[in-house]
Amino acid sequence: xxxxxxxxxPHLATSQTHRTLLDEIAELPQVKIHHLESMYPDGQIDxxxxxxxxxxxxRIIWQFPLYWHACPAMLKRWQDEVFExxxxxxxxxxxxxxxxxxxxxxxxxxxxxxxxxDISSEALWYPMRLTAEALGLHWQTPLVLHDVxxxxxxxxxxxxxxxxxxxxxxxxxxxx
Numbered sequence: 001x002x003x004x005x006x007x008x009x010p011h012l013a014t015s016q017t018h019r020t021l022l023d024e025i026a027e028l029p030q031v032k033i034h035h036l037e038s039m040y041p042d043g044q045i046d047x048x049x050x051x052x053x054x055x056x057x058x059r060i061i062w063q064f065p066l067y068w069h070a071c072p073a074m075l076k077r078w079q080d081e082v083f084e085x086x087x088x089x090x091x092x093x094x095x096x097x098x099x100x101x102x103x104x105x106x107x108x109x110x111x112x113x114x115x116x117x118d119i120s121s122e123a124l125w126y127p128m129r130l131t132a133e134a135l136g137l138h139w140q141t142p143l144v145l146h147d148v149x150x151x152x153x154x155x156x157x158x159x160x161x162x163x164x165x166x167x168x169x170x171x172x173x174x175x176x
Contacts, residue, residue, distance in 0.1 A: 002030035003175050004057035005103075008064045008075035010037050017105050017148045017164050018065065024168035031175055032057070036074045043077070050082045051094070059099040060137070062128070066106045069124055079131065088135050096136025102128060103171060105145045143171060 005025070009018050012035065025031050034053065040046070054060055064071045086092050102125060125142055132139045145167045148160060
């Protein structure tokens with residue numbers, strides 16, 4: 001498997017954005033998707049299975065909606081449990097040399113993070129980039145879709161729907 005998508009979204013049923021993204025890539029043969037909230041509804045992560053999946057992948061992708069400048073809690077838990085000492089870091093770096101990509105949606109306009117305030121997109125990703133470097137992963141420039149609400153709209157307006165569809169096609173092309 002080329003691309004392992006570690007996907008976290010606690011409210012996928014109401015997310016038009018991430019459902020559209022997943023629908024666009026789900027059938028690609030070189031993609032395996034782990035929706036953490038679906039796979040581990042009780043919060044008990046199968047660490048060994050997740051480690052094995054990571055080792056089989058060439059690229060690991062963390063896909064999520066940005067919540068208060070961070071990933072959802074389940075993705076953070078996954079990182080804390082799967083990246084064990086002497087497996088992911090320390091005496092052994094099982095993931096060294098693989099690529100890490102973030103695919104993120106935000107409810108904020110892009111200008112909020114790039115120019116309109118003192119916050120930059122790079123600052124948002126800095127902790128995840130440090131994690132990648134500590135594990136020997138190659139950091140790839142994040143793919144970010146700004147200005148999409150995380151709460152359901154009924155229905156999404158045409159401008160937002162078009163932006164999501166274009167982004168989904170870019171995402172698919174990147175994984176193909």
